[in-house]
Amino acid sequence: MDWKHAKSLFIIVFILINIGLVVVYFNKVNNSIVQESNAQSEVNFSKEGIDIPQLPDYKDKEMQAITGSSKSFNADELEGVYSLTEKDTQINKDINVDLDKDSKQESFKNFINKESFKGKEYQYQNNNSNKNKVVYEQNYEDLPILNNSKGQIVFEMENGKANKYTQTYLDKLKPGNGDNNNKQKIVNAKTALETLYYNTYLKKGDKVESVRLGYYSVVKEIGGQVLVPSWEVKIKSEEDGKSKTKVLYIDAIKPESTVLEES
Incomplete structure (x- = not known):
């Protein structure tokens, strides 16, 4: 056996083993750092x-992300006694029904489903703290459009009774364009x-x-x-x-x- 070749082979194997050990060591160190970082982020x-x-x-x-625009209503789309704002993006209606602040949500929702434009697309805003208003928010894929005056039904309350409501509607809601919007x-x-x-x-x-x-x-x-x-x-x-x-x-x-x- 050629001793020089054997010696060279031994040195190469020794170096490879040490490289492998170094890689394993650094992987363990990195894993422990990641785990420690994750633990520190917990509050x-x-x-x-x-x-x-x-x-x-x-x-x-x-x-x-999604996009949409305010709907412009026309009289042919609306039933009952309504009035429209100057830009036709808000429905105003005086109401005289037995809806008070303590009415069950179902009572308001039944009224909305019957009287409003696409009322089934709205759901109750349960964290509203304004005692003079009952608010329903438009939804997209079963999630609310948050704090948006362009997609709401608002009942105005007077002496504990609903006497008027306004409605706005966000039309053409869809995923936004763009390669990074998956x-x-x-x-x-x-x-x-x-x-x-x-x-x-x-x-x-x-x-x-x-x-x-x-x-x-x-x-x-x-x-x-x-x-x-x-x-x-x-x-x-x-x-x-x-x-x-x-x-x-x-x-x-x-x-x-x-x-x-x-x-």
Whole structure:
């Protein structure tokens, strides 16, 4: 056996073994760093003194940005006694029915289904705190169009009774154009709250009153809107001995990119 060749082969094998060990070592180090980073991102809201409700679960939910525009109504599409605004994008109607603030949601919904334009596309806004209004929001794929005056039915209440309602409707809702607008998996509600916490929007002593998933418009024009998948978070806090409520919107696909406050 040629000793020189054997020696060279031994050295090569030794080097390859060491390279393999180094690769294994760095893989373990990287894995431990990732696990540590993930562990650090978890927030125990109870320990942080932040009260949160039961969070909605949309496991493996995929969404994408959508577009739409305000519908211009015409008299031929409407039944009953209605009046239209100057731009014909809002229906106004005086009502005289037995609907009060304590009426069951089914009573309002039955009225909407019967009397409104495409009323089945609206659902009750359960986190509305205005005592003088009952609000129903337009939906897209079973999720609400969040805080959007261009896609709502609003009952105005007087002395506890509904006496008038207005309706707007977002027409031609569809996925937005663009190569980068494929459906993507959304982050869960807890991740959205953690985003607010790490960006100091959510602090010790705060109470999260509601968390909802839907579509929030980053462009609110009559001629066209762009709505992105968003988490809506309603927060009650104390400042200088006074209660303050704010509503924030977090991009549900890229939560680190956008946090918007209710306008």
